[in-house]
Amino acid sequence: MQGFRIAAVSAALLVGTMAQAQGSGGVAAPKKHAHAAKPAAATAAAPAAAPASTSTASDSSVKVNEFLSYDPAAKTVSLKLFAAHGSVNGGMNFNGASNGGSTITIPVGWSVSWNFTNEDAIPHSAIVLVNKMPLPAQPQEPAIPRAYTKDVTAGLPTNGTDQTTFKASPAGQYVIACGVPGHAPSGMWIHLDVSADAKVPSYTGK
Numbered sequence: 544m545q546g547f548r549i550a551a552v553s554a555a556l557l558v559g560t561m562a563q564a565q566g567s568g569g570v571a572a573p574k575k576h577a578h579a580a581k582p583a584a585a586t587a588a589a590p591a592a593a594p595a596s597t598s599t600a601s602d603s604s605v606k607v608n609e610f611l612s613y614d615p616a617a618k619t620v621s622l623k624l625f626a627a628h629g630s631v632n633g634g635m636n637f638n639g640a641s642n643g644g645s646t647i648t649i650p651v652g653w654s655v656s657w658n659f660t661n662e663d664a665i666p667h668s669a670i671v672l673v674n675k676m677p678l679p680a681q682p683q684e685p686a687i688p689r690a691y692t693k694d695v696t697a698g699l700p701t702n703g704t705d706q707t708t709f710k711a712s713p714a715g716q717y718v719i720a721c722g723v724p725g726h727a728p729s730g731m732w733i734h735l736d737v738s739a740d741a742k743v744p745s746y747t748g749k
């Protein structure tokens with residue numbers, strides 16, 4: 544019974560669409576008239592729908608907090624990473640957290656784009672390392688390709704910025720640490736979990 548009703552409604556809609564198609568395209572060219580007579584009425588609606596769905600894709604960005612947002616359809620994550628965001632741990636923090644005080648979780652395979660800014664008077668950088676204590680005093684290689692800022696060892700100057708994009712893979716427990724010698728062991732690191740179970744990114748802790 545309900546199926547009937549739905550069929551009747553969509554039939555009515557289709558008739559309406561076809562009538563519109565004929566009304567707009569029919570007068571100008573007889574060729575289009577021939578198209579409209581065929582089931583092309585349905586495909587005619589597609590191009591009109593495409594721009595709408597594109598704009599909803601960008602609108603579908605989900606904001607987790609002031610630092611993290613993501614697009615579930617594109618499986619992309621945008622992370623703002625501030626070194627020395629406030630005075631926690633003498634400035635040796637990321638987004639105000641030190642010593643693993645916050646955890647960023649990313650579903651495995653998603654693409655992470657981070658924007659790094661150093662808000663401190665002294666140089667800092669960022670690099671993804673395996674979560675294995677003690678952290679190296681002078682990290683060299685990122686645990687995930689491209690998951691580090693430029694000038695990892697020297698650090699970026701005050702107000703220095705850097706952007707990088709990397710694929711969160713393989714699943715595992717990592718840290719985002721400062722690469723300037725001595726900073727990671729001094730607590731300048733937070734957790735980064737690349738999860739096979741998480742459906743969406745999250746940000747816990749400070």
Ligand SMILES: [Cu+2]
Pocket residue numbers: 635666667668721722723726731
């Ligand atoms: Cu540092």
